[in-house]
Amino acid sequence: MTRVLVINSGSSSLKLQILDTAVEGELAWALVERISESVGTLTVRRSDLTGAPAEERTAEAEFPDHTAALGRVLELAEELHVHPTDLEVEAIGHRVVHGGPAFHEPIEVTPEVEADIEELEVLAPLHNPANLRGIRVARELLPGLPHVAVFDTGFFHTLPAAAHTYAIDRETATKWDLRRYGFHGTSHEFVSRRTADILGRPYGEINQIVLHLGNGASASAIDGGRAMDTSMGLTPLEGLVMGTRPGDLDPGLIIHLIRDRGMSPEDVSTLLNRRSGLEGLSGARDFRELLARVDDGDVDATLAYDVVIHRLRRYIGGYWAVLGDVDAITFTAGVGENVARLRADALATLRGWGVEIDTEANENGTGERIISAPGSRVTVLVVPTDEELAIARACDEVLGLGK
Ligand code: ADP
Numbered sequence: 315m316t317r318v319l320v321i322n323s324g325s326s327s328l329k330l331q332i333l334d335t336a337v338e339g340e341l342a343w344a345l346v347e348r349i350s351e352s353v354g355t356l357t358v359r360r361s362d363l364t365g366a367p368a369e370e371r372t373a374e375a376e377f378p379d380h381t382a383a384l385g386r387v388l389e390l391a392e393e394l395h396v397h398p399t400d401l402e403v404e405a406i407g408h409r410v411v412h413g414g415p416a417f418h419e420p421i422e423v424t425p426e427v428e429a430d431i432e433e434l435e436v437l438a439p440l441h442n443p444a445n446l447r448g449i450r451v452a453r454e455l456l457p458g459l460p461h462v463a464v465f466d467t468g469f470f471h472t473l474p475a476a477a478h479t480y481a482i483d484r485e486t487a488t489k490w491d492l493r494r495y496g497f498h499g500t501s502h503e504f505v506s507r508r509t510a511d512i513l514g515r516p517y518g519e520i521n522q523i524v525l526h527l528g529n530g531a532s533a534s535a536i537d538g539g540r541a542m543d544t545s546m547g548l549t550p551l552e553g554l555v556m557g558t559r560p561g562d563l564d565p566g567l568i569i570h571l572i573r574d575r576g577m578s579p580e581d582v583s584t585l586l587n588r589r590s591g592l593e594g595l596s597g598a599r600d601f602r603e604l605l606a607r608v609d610d611g612d613v614d615a616t617l618a619y620d621v622v623i624h625r626l627r628r629y630i631g632g633y634w635a636v637l638g639d640v641d642a643i644t645f646t647a648g649v650g651e652n653v654a655r656l657r658a659d660a661l662a663t664l665r666g667w668g669v670e671i672d673t674e675a676n677e678n679g680t681g682e683r684i685i686s687a688p689g690s691r692v693t694v695l696v697v698p699t700d701e702e703l704a705i706a707r708a709c710d711e712v713l714g715l716g717k
Pocket of ligand 1: 557600603641648652653
């Protein structure tokens with residue numbers, strides 16, 4: 315049995331989970347939102363897997379920084395007897411979005427590793443500083459436990475050069491490490507391994523397309539466990555249409571906005587990270603809200619939905635061609651796991667390619683399941699992702715804890 319505290323630190327939020335890798339369940343969970351705003355919210359929850367009844371504490375207060383937020387979480391965790399010490403946590407796993415060219419595998423955090431992650435901030439200014447803040451605060455408040463960094467880019471370090479190379483001047487690209495890195499790797503690996511298990515086939519022998527569709531969205535093409543392509547690139551902006559990000563667009567558009575339309579690079583960053591995708595097209599970044607508006611006949615929401623589906627089809631078809639043949643297509647994350655209509659629409663044109671959806675399984679089933687018809691040549695699945703469990707397992711492996 316290994317117990318791991320997994321921390322996902324964002325710029326204004328902190329998500330924590332204590333997991334037991336043996337029972338693969340969550341013992342405790344905490345979320346702090348709106349850190350550094352005048353009123354922040356905090357929830358700490360104990361699960362009944364601890365042996366005690368489930369219980370929750372919430373607080374509304376100002377959390378000026380991540381140190382204050384984590385400090386308060388630990389106080390409430392102590393009251394609920396789910397402090398890492400009470401639960402005999404052996405390691406702390408941190409999600410780090412960008413591993414850059416240096417980090418492929420999960421690694422125990424040392425002062426040198428911290429410094430190297432800090433150097434990567436230039437490649438991921440919206441994510442890595444927040445992840446690093448989480449690492450620093452946790453090392454300060456929870457010393458004496460090993461801390462492990464797990465990188466979202468890790469699974470994609472095996473991308474073939476043809477897939478990760480941007481067709482720009484090589485000298486410039488090399489000088490600044492400009493290439494496609496890919497993100498959500500922990501999820502793509504977790505889901506693709508699980509898919510192989512469900513199919514009862516060796517991971518190394520099947521070709522898969524994985525569609526991770528949440529607020530952020532990405533697709534991957536995986537050949538025998540090796541990632542051959544993925545839709546996100548140097549940053550998590552490329553690829554599929556997302557909640558607030560556009561995915562693929564002509565880079566000429568950015569030059570045009572800055573050079574000819576007077577927008578600053580900061581304005582463009584805000585446009586592309588916060589005011590694009592579903593939000594930009596329809597004003598609804600949340601897929602549930604988008605679907606409600608589609609059903610009401612809202613023109614903007616309908617166009618947004620159509621753009622999402624069109625882009626998905628382009629990626630699925632493209633990845634099919636990259637792989638040559640496909641054994642499984644798997645949907646995961648908030649939208650992928652919950653929106654039957656989107657799954658059916660994304661694959662609707664692929665009947666001739668051997669993809670046949672079982673309408674009943676797609677629309678009425680829940681949780682992990684096969685949603686293709688028994689006769690479908692390609693198996694289509696829904697597999698809920700669990701990045702925290704994957705991070706906990708990675709800690710186990712790096713530190714050799716479970717042995
Ligand atoms: P992230 O981890 O990237 O923040 P999630 O994987 O939690 O995102 O996915 C969030 C998205 O999933 C939101 O757009 C949300 O509306 C959508 N979603 C979650 N549950 C449902 C549901 N039952 N029906 C439709 N959409 C859902």
